[in-house]
Amino acid sequence: MSFIHGKSLVLGAALFYLCAAVSPSLRAQSSYASQLTGVVTDSSGAVVPGAKVIITDEATNVSVTVTTNGNGVYVLTNLRPGTYTIRAEAPNLAPEEHQGVVLAVSQQATLNFALSPGTITTSVTVNDEAPLLDTGNASLGTDVTNDYVRDIPLINRSFFGLVFLAGGVTETAGQGTQDSYPQGTNFVSNGQRNATAEVRVDGALTSAPEQGEGATTNTYYTPSVEIVQEFKVENNSFSAEYGSNGGTVVNIVLKEGGNKFHGSGWWFGQRSALDANEFFRNAQGIPNPDHARDQYGFSFGGPIKKGKTFFFVDFEKTRESNPVDVNAFVPTALERAGDFRNSLQHIFNPFNVDSSGNRSDFAIPNVIDANLISQNPIGQKIINMYPQPTDPNAAPGDFNFHTAFVPQSNARQYDIKVDHHFSDKNRISARYSNHHDTFAAPTIFGDGDFNDGFTSSTDVHNAAIEVNSSPLATTVWTNRIAVDRAVAPVNENYPSVASVFDQPGDQILSQANGLSRFPTIQMDNNATSLFNQCCTDTGFAHTLVTYSSSLSWVKRRQIWKFGGEQRLFYNNFYQPQNPTGLFHFSQGITASMVNPPTPNPLEGNSFASLLLGYGDPGSSGLTIAHSVANKSKETAFYFEDDWKVTSKLTVNLGLRYEWSTPYNERHNQIQFSDFSGDSGIAVPIAIPGLVNTPGNLLGTTVFAGAGHRNVPVDRNNWAPRLGFAYALDSKTVIRGGTGVYYGLNVATNFQFTGTAFGNSAPILFTKDDFQTPFATLANPFPSGFAQPQGQKYGPLALWGASNNNSLDTAPARNAEIYQWNLGVQRLFPGQIVIGADYSASRSTHLPFSSFSGTSNRNFLPSSIRDQIVNGNLPICNGLGPSDCLAQQVPNPFQPLFIAGPSQKFNEPSSIYNDDAIPLVNLLRPFPQFDGAFSGLTLLAASSIYNSLQVRFQKRASHYISFEGNYTFSKAIDNSSAGANSFITASLSSGVPQELDNLKAERSVSANDATHRMVLATIADLPVGRNRWIGRDMNRILDAVVGGWSASAILTFQTGTPISLVSGGNLEGGTQRPDVICPQVSSGISYHAAASTGESIFNINCIVSPGDQVPGNAPRYFSNLRSDGVHNTDLSLSKEFVIREGMKLQIRGEFFNFTNTPRFAIPSTTLTDSQFGLVTSTLGQPRQVQFGVRFEF
Secondary structure, eight states, X not given: XXXXXXXXXXXXXXXXXXXXXXXXXXXXXXXXXXXXXXXXXXXXXXXXXXXXXXEEETTTOOEEEEEOOTTSEEEEEEEOSEEXXXXXXXXXXXXXXXXXXXXXXXXXXXXXXXXXXXXXXXXEEEEOOOOSSOTTOOOEEEEEOHHHHHHSOOGGGOGGGGXXXXXXXXXXXXXXXXXXXXXXXXXXXXXXXXXXXXXXXXXXXXXXXXXXXXTOEEESOOOOGGGEEEEEEEEEOOOTTOOSSSSOEEEEEEOOOOSSOEEEEEEEEEEGGGSOOOHHHHHTTOOOOOOEEEEEEEEEEEEEETTTEEEEEEEEEEEEEOXXXXXXXXXXXXXXXXXOTTSSXXXXXXXXXXXXXXXXXOSBTTBOOHHHHHTOHHHHHHHTTSOOOSOTTOOTTSOOEEEEEOOEEEEXXXXXXXXXXXXXXXXXXXXXXXXXXXXXXXXXXXXXXXXOOEEEEEEEEEEEEEEEXXXXXXXXXXXXXXXXXXXXXXXXXXXXXXXXXXXXXXXXXXXXXXXXXXXXXXXXXTBOOBOOOXXXXXXXXXXXXXXXXXXXXXXXXXXXXXXXXXXXXXXXXXXXSSTTOEEEEOGGGGSSBSSOSSOOTTBOOHHHHHHHTOOOTTTOEEEEOOOEEEEEEEEEEEEEXXXXXXXXXXXXXXXXXXXXXEEEETTOOOEEEEEEEEEEEEOOEEETTTEEEOSEEEEEEEEOBTTBOSXXXXXXXEEEEEEEEEEEETTEEEEEEEEXXXXXXXXXXXXXXXXXXXXXXXXXXXXXXXXXXXXXSSOSXXXXXXXXXXXXXXXXXXXXXXEEEOEESSOOOOOEEEEEEEEXXXXXXXXXXXXXXXXXXXXXXXXXXXXXXXXXXXXXXHHHHHHHHTTOOGGGTTOOHHHHHHSEEEOTTHXXXXXXXXXXXXXXXXXXXXXXXXXXXXXXXXXXXXXXEEOSOOOOEEEEEEEEEEEEEEEXXXXXXXXXXXXXXXXXXXXXXXXXXXXXXXXXXXXXXXXXXXXXXXXXXXXXXXXEEEEEEEEEOSBSTTSSBOTTOOHHHHHHHSSEEEEXXXXXXXXXXXXXXXXXXOTXXXXXXXXXXXXXXXXXXXXXXXHHOOOSBOGGGEEOOOTTOOOOOOSSEXXXXXXXXXXXXXXXXXXXXXXXXXXXXXXXXXXXXXXXXXXXXXXXXXXXXXXXXXXXXXXXXXXXXXEEEEEO
């Protein structure tokens, strides 16, 4: 059946059930809480109504009592995960007590009692643990207990590295560790995109939309390992309580105080002397740079008033200096003087161009004329800011500068938590957490002369209050409020513009955003860029406030729950991109042709372009940015029922309704694009065979007003959930389910206001396709630099501007996610549980990446481009496709921009003031704009995911425990990155080849990992006092040979797909190459390629498709993949028992124990001289960490 019909069927079933239910009863419990149910019978098997069941928290000694109903059934809800004693008693029957029963996060466990005849004095006591099987829940999830959180070696001691113990969870493509930004959620789960999971701490939401980017999440607050009791990854959950995420929830439970004082103190440290050297650094004879990390702190908890009030606090400080390798191209001494005869590329004179776009040689081939260099003293100054090569004998085209720089980071964090029990029916919990960090990046080149480093800092405040009350014996009412606030000031620690630039350039660049700092100097073909400004000046104050309330009621065999939640996002955000300008000195400026059909990687040199001061007008520019003050919210209501139909069958039913209220801006600096709006202006454009627009031009701007401040709301988000769990016997459970989810809205917490309130002006080094120079480094804006327009032109805003980036007048639709699973779980001897599940998902209306260009509706239609490529247009007159599109034609818009009776605009820096403009401008759907006319990114991406997930777990017994999973899966989509495109494997692959042919983007997903296995294990060596060998060993000998333990986490994964780009010309998209034979891989392993310098790719099979011609290569290759993962992290520890309840542990941890390098994908651009060559690694070589931990 179709998925739309499937959604309707599930929704209909849920609504029918709600209408047909006879005894509507409600219950509620915290989202992370556990549930225990069972039946009390006598020795004959008859049920015992009215029996008392008392559950006692063994840490706090707080008890709750319930009674069985007429069917002998008891239900205990809203139980905090922990260890309990459970007792059942009834008149004339001997009580039965179970001690040491462990309840995990969100577990729905079953514990039955069979009471024998007797009295209160003849009780039966059983020491056991709760069943490993979760018999009342259809959801797929993995509980990670405190043993693993505490003992498994964790890089940077971040417990989020253990989310990979859950089936279906993989790393984000192209990123070596899960610690990569965004924190906490940068993983892929069940085929959904990275950074879409939801993180909750004690039920309180802590993952907000990543500031400035919609549809992705980030956690600023990450609890210390020492305060985490356990957590659960629920990646196919059918609870209606969850929504506005990618279908995965990470529920974290923090420790709380008890009736006894307890705590810990620790220090963990790393030193570079103990670490292995990085693969390429070692091969080049570069020593391991200094690296140090220290992490230390304490935790302490206990009673304020025994049995009533408890506290728990912790403090942790981290100091780290972590090396970053630099392998770069810097100009040689000869190149600084203009002599490129020993360089890899041949250069040509960009100031001598014929009418066909061909450039001539210099007077001395490959040597720039001295007078041309002297005319550009700023270019000379900039090129001499580069350090000299560290390897002056490097072959042309090879990196000639090798070093490492060491950023410094410092952080401190503390948590304060208080729990108070007014009675067994009323309790309150409150927590405040604070985190502060600083980061200082030194100069890339480390010589002190070239300062492009920066500093940043972040303050995070996270607080939550939860109140639980039971107005009736069978009801629980839970209310929660949480606040998450993160503040980061704007950074400014850069050299001044005036140190190199002269008047008037330095005034314009430094005054545009009030930042007197050096602009970005962007280079091509691996030549090192300077002063990359993007995002380093970010300043923000982000606040997330969440309110939630739920009411529950237990009656007979049903547990009903009704609740609601609202999330408020306040985002004050400032992120200027290149606030003092970007100057792009492309390789193509000094190539032989202005618009070559296929760019030649052996022609043109970025350093030569810089010396000449001739930049690329298509990608150089200056943007005025302004701060954003946005507000948005998410609202949801839900209703669910856990119905124990029989003692074996439990059905989970739910219905959730949610909607997003995309943001408004406090100062109304927001605009919307109306793509069908009538401008009221007719500009006749007639190009034979292509364009004929005699009427009014369409495309207008709508500014926010009192009645139009929001992106329109998507009100159709009904999310039914349906699941079941059936216990075949006491050791086997079959579970399955299906559900609908809605992703976080792409317009939630987005950073956009409106480009009319800023300005993005190109630096036009030429205005006529390189026939005549125009702007220079000394004077980047000869016509003046225009200030932001604001609303002065009304609906005609940004005519003639290079970018009209707005929002849509159409609703911002939430992504729709359909999930389903079916599986079986079996308990085997030795407390081993193995489960096998078929788990799948299908998603529609996903946003394309914000880097994809799909927000732009003003692109050249492929039908017109095809006519030009085929040479069917007289206007091209024999020109190549790119030359034809770039040719200057009479400008029909000029009367609107120059003084005269028709003038409507006064924008002297716009090229629409000129007599001629490029032909391509008139061929676009909205020719009044000199570039993009945008709305929200297209919400038209889709994906499908199928997997077999095998989970295995062994609870600690016989000195060993383990937990892990194996996943066999296939993921297909037409866009793999979310709105912020944090996938780093190949960002260019996020840009479609043809914006009007998105079907061609469908391929295997960037995150597809066919096979993945993760196994974590903890083993106590059976030697020493009270162990299998040496049970009665004396204490002196035991101090040497006893108390040893080992733990490890092993990860194996096949590589993820690779995308290739041609580097050629394709208007409006990213050109992919042509593949002319099936074997695109050279068959050489990554390790061999890294050692020999051979290509990973079969370069004879990969060719350029030609000028303005789309390639036939898929977006991602299923048979061309990144290096796989083969990693083992190992820990050895020795424990010393000081006295009862007090112990000291010494640990040695070895990350990447086998020192197996994981190589990064090579350059994937066909025109790059490094195409296919493996030159870097992901992650770290072997690192060693020692630690001391005291516990009492």
